[in-house]
Amino acid sequence: MAHTPVNHPARPIYRAIGGLTGLYLVVFGVLGIIATAGNDVLAQDDTRVLGQGTNLVFSLISIVFGILVLAGTALGRNIDVVINQFMAYVLMIVGLGGLAFIRTDANIFNFNVGTVIVLMVAGMLLLLVGMYGKVGTDEEKEAWQKARLVL
Numbered sequence: 001m002a003h004t005p006v007n008h009p010a011r012p013i014y015r016a017i018g019g020l021t022g023l024y025l026v027v028f029g030v031l032g033i034i035a036t037a038g039n040d041v042l043a044q045d046d047t048r049v050l051g052q053g054t055n056l057v058f059s060l061i062s063i064v065f066g067i068l069v070l071a072g073t074a075l076g077r078n079i080d081v082v083i084n085q086f087m088a089y090v091l092m093i094v095g096l097g098g099l100a101f102i103r104t105d106a107n108i109f110n111f112n113v114g115t116v117i118v119l120m121v122a123g124m125l126l127l128l129v130g131m132y133g134k135v136g137t138d139e140e141k142e143a144w145q146k147a148r149l150v151l
Contacts, residue, residue: 054109
């Protein structure tokens with residue numbers, strides 16, 4: 001029995017939210033590459049893009065993460081559910097790791113508090129999208145509805 005809704009009526013909206021989150025990560029990464037041109041790869045300076053601290057490596061990582069989310073959104077067929085949930089956990093772990101090292105020399109991605117907040121919000125959005133974006137057969141939907149009514 002599934003623990004998440006199947007064929008949720010708002011699935012297109014959740015899918016769009018996932019796509020916009022991936023697009024944001026790509027745009028942030030591209031703007032970060034432009035802003036960090038000429039800096040060291042792991043620079044720890046005052047470079048800010050959209051209010052977030054970044055450097056060349058984190059900008060490239062953001063682009064890769066965004067492309068993965070966008071690819072999952074484009075493919076659909078529950079591949080997006082797996083990718084969104086996985087990327088949600090990755091973003092939240094990266095955000096918490098960045099928070100732990102924010103005022104130390106180990107802040108290799110040049111994070112600030114704004115970066116951590118945005119990563120956590122993006123992670124939560126992707127987790128929400130992953131939980132409510134599942135597609136299934138009519139039988140799976142009916143079984144989920146019956147299980148929900150029992151609870």
